[in-house]
Every structure is written in C-alpha cells, then in structure tokens.
Amino acid sequence: xxxxxTKVLVPFILLITLIFFSFSKGLNEEYIxxxxxxxxxxxxDVKAVLxxxxxxxxxxxxxxxxxxxxxxxxxxxxxxxSTGKTISxxxxxxxxxxxxxxxxxxxxxxxxxxKLTEEESNLLLNWASEESTILKKE
Amino acid sequence: MYFxxxxxxxxxxxxxxxxxxxxxxxxGLLQNNQVPINVxxxxxxxxxxxxxxxxxxxxxxxxxxxxxxIYSDINKGREELNFSEWDIINKEEKAEILDDISTVxxxxxxxxxxxxxFHPEAKLNPVDRENxxxxxxxxxxSLYN
Numbered sequence: 195x196x197x198x199x200t201k202v203l204v205p206f207i208l209l210i211t212l213i214f215f216s217f218s219k220g221l222n223e224e225y226i227x228x229x230x231x232x233x234x235x236x237x238x239d240v241k242a243v244l245x246x247x248x249x250x251x252x253x254x255x256x257x258x259x260x261x262x263x264x265x266x267x268x269x270x271x272x273x274x275x276s277t278g279k280t281i282s283x284x285x286x287x288x289x290x291x292x293x294x295x296x297x298x299x300x301x302x303x304x305x306x307x308x309k310l311t312e313e314e315s316n317l318l319l320n321w322a323s324e325e326s327t328i329l330k331k332e
Numbered sequence: 333m334y335f336x337x338x339x340x341x342x343x344x345x346x347x348x349x350x351x352x353x354x355x356x357x358x359x360g361l362l363q364n365n366q367v368p369i370n371v372x373x374x375x376x377x378x379x380x381x382x383x384x385x386x387x388x389x390x391x392x393x394x395x396x397x398x399x400x401x402i403y404s405d406i407n408k409g410r411e412e413l414n415f416s417e418w419d420i421i422n423k424e425e426k427a428e429i430l431d432d433i434s435t436v437x438x439x440x441x442x443x444x445x446x447x448x449x450f451h452p453e454a455k456l457n458p459v460d461r462e463n464x465x466x467x468x469x470x471x472x473x474s475l476y477n
Contacts, residue, residue, distance in 0.1 A: 263435050278472040282431035285424055330476070 233273035234280065240321045243314045247297060250308075277329055284326040291315050291322075343396040350399075351406045354385040354416065361418035371467045375415065378443050378454035382409030385416040390450070405444070423475055430472040434465035 236244065244267055251261040254268040265283055269275045275283060290296040297308050310318070357363060362372050381387050382405060393402045413429055421429070436442040438461055448455045456464075 260439055263439055276469070276473045278427055278474075278476045279431060279469070281424070281476060282427040282472065285428050286431075 234270050234325065236267075236271060237321065240317060243310070243317060247308050247310055247314070251297075251301075277332070281326055281329050284322040284329075287322045288319060288326075291319055340396075346396060348396070348400060348403060350389075350394075351387060351403055351410065352385070353387050353389075357385055357416035359417050359419040360384070361415040364419055368467065370463055374456065374460050374464060378448075378451075378456060378460075380415065381451070381454075382406050382447070383413050383415050385410070385414065405447075427472055427475055430468040430475075433468040437461050437464045437468075 249267050250256070251258065252265045252267050253262070254266065256262045265286065266274075270280065270283070291310070297305075297310070302309050361367065362375070367375070387406055393399055413432075418426075437456070440461070443451075443454050443456070
C-alpha cells in the first residue's frame with residue numbers, strides 16, 4: 195500500500211508542481227519582456243553635464259511637453275524606456291550632437307552659458323556610443 | 333482680372349516633376365509584415381499619401397500653384413519615411429523612425445493640419461493615436477528582443 199502511494203502519488207504531485215512552476219515562470223517571462231528594462235546607470239561625469247545643460251528641458255520636471263516627449267533623461271534612469279527605445283534615444287543623442295543641434299540655437303541666444311563645450315560634447319558622444327553597443331549585445 | 337486668368341493658365345505649363353507612384357512594392361511594410369488591421373487601415377488612410385509610393389492624388393493635385401506645394405510635401409514625406417521601402421531600412425534607422433512615429437502621433441504633429449483639412453478622413457481620434465503609438469512601440473521593442 196505504502197509502496198503504491200509513493201509510486202503513484204509522489205510522481206503525480208511532482209508533475210503538478212512542475213506544471214505550475216513552468217506556467218508561472220512563463221507568465222513571468224512574458225511580463226518581463228513587455229515591461230520596462232533594468233534602469234541605466236549614467237556615469238557621474240556624464241550626469242553632471244546632462245544636469246547642467248540638458249535636463250532643463252529633457253526631464254520629468256519640465257513644463258513644455260514636446261522636448262520632454264522626444265527625450266526624457268528621467269525615463270532613462272528609472273527604466274521607463276524599453277531597450278529598443280533606449281537604443282533609439284542614444285542614436286538620436288549622437289545625431290543631434292554631431293549636427294550641433296542641441297542645445298537649440300534660439301535657446302543659446304538667451305542662455306549662452308548652456309552651450310556644450312567640445313569636451314562635454316565628446317563625453318556625451320562616447321557615452322552614448324558605448325552604452326548603445328552594450329545594449330545591442332545584450 | 334484677365335491678367336490673373338492669363339497668369340493662372342501660364343503657370344500650368346511650368347514644368348514640375350510629379351512624384352511617381354508604384355503599385356508593386358516588394359519591400360513594403362504592409363506587404364511583408366503582419367500589421368494589425370486597425371493600424372494598417374489608419375496608415376493607409378492617414379499616412380500613405382506622403383509616406384509611401386502609393387500616393388493617391390486628388391484631382392486638384394495637378395493644378396498649379398497647389399501642385400507645387402503638394403509635390404514638395406510628398407517628396408519631403410517620402411524622404412523622412414517611406415513605408416514602401418520598409419524592409420530595406422536598417423535596424424537602427426527603423427528604431428529611430430518607430431520612436432519618432434509614436435512621438436509625432438501622440439504630440440499631434442502628424443498628420444499635418446493642412447493635409448487633414450483637405451482629407452477629413454485622415455483625422456485621428458485619441459484612440460487611433462494610442463493604437464498607432466502602441467503598435468510602433470511594440471515593433472520597436474521587437475527589433476532588439
């Protein structure tokens with residue numbers, strides 16, 4: 195009798211547990227792919243430049259909607275951007291800086307001290323390309 | 333008055349290249365990819381006149397001076413994004429385009445007001461805009477998964 199229980203019941207329970215386990219794991223995985231990614235850690239020196247010259251228009255605290263919608267550095271660091279979105283944003287940083295389009299000319303007429311120095315611009319460019327390479331490999 | 337009529341007639345002869353249309357687009361987005369019907373129908377009715385090779389010209393698009401504006405907008409639109417050439421766009425560029433799509437749609441920058449003025453059927457409601465943004469964000473994510 196005891197033998198029969200172990201022969202039938204134990205494998206049966208194991209099977210049920212296994213099914214439940216794989217089912218819940220499947221759900222979890224699905225959840226992970228559709229939700230936000232691991233937040234990106236921005237190096238201190240890069241963050242200092244961003245805070246000083248970019249986040250005035252490109253963060254959660256900004257009043258205007260458009261610049262924040264196009265690029266929001268808070269979403270970078272709290273993981274609101276998906277991997278694809280982050281890679282796209284990093285590509286846009288590179289393009290905008292290479293064309294010398296950011297900060298915008300009109301804005302710089304008012305706040306000339308917000309102009310990026312060549313050093314700062316290169317720092318951001320290197321960071322964007324390194325971060326993007328890492329993300330594409332993952 | 334006569335002068336105006338003469339000018340209007342004369343400018344019709346000024347040569348202008350009409351952006352060509354093609355029915356057969358083997359690299360097109362809708363030809364090769366599964367796009368949900370609620371999205372593809374919006375793309376066709378609200379975007380494809382300027383962002384594909386499948387432009388449907390209204391009768392007034394052949395009349396100067398209107399045609400100059402229309403042709404130039406179509407050329408600019410195709411240059412920015414041509415859905416008929418979707419499959420030959422590289423991955424990085426696709427990612428940035430999809431990112432832009434959700435931005436310009438949610439910010440109501442697109443479709444252009446001057447376009448929806450003549451094409452009321454291209455006006456998008458908030459649900460349409462959400463659907464497009466959601467689709468483009470999901471497609472963007474799928475590029476890197």
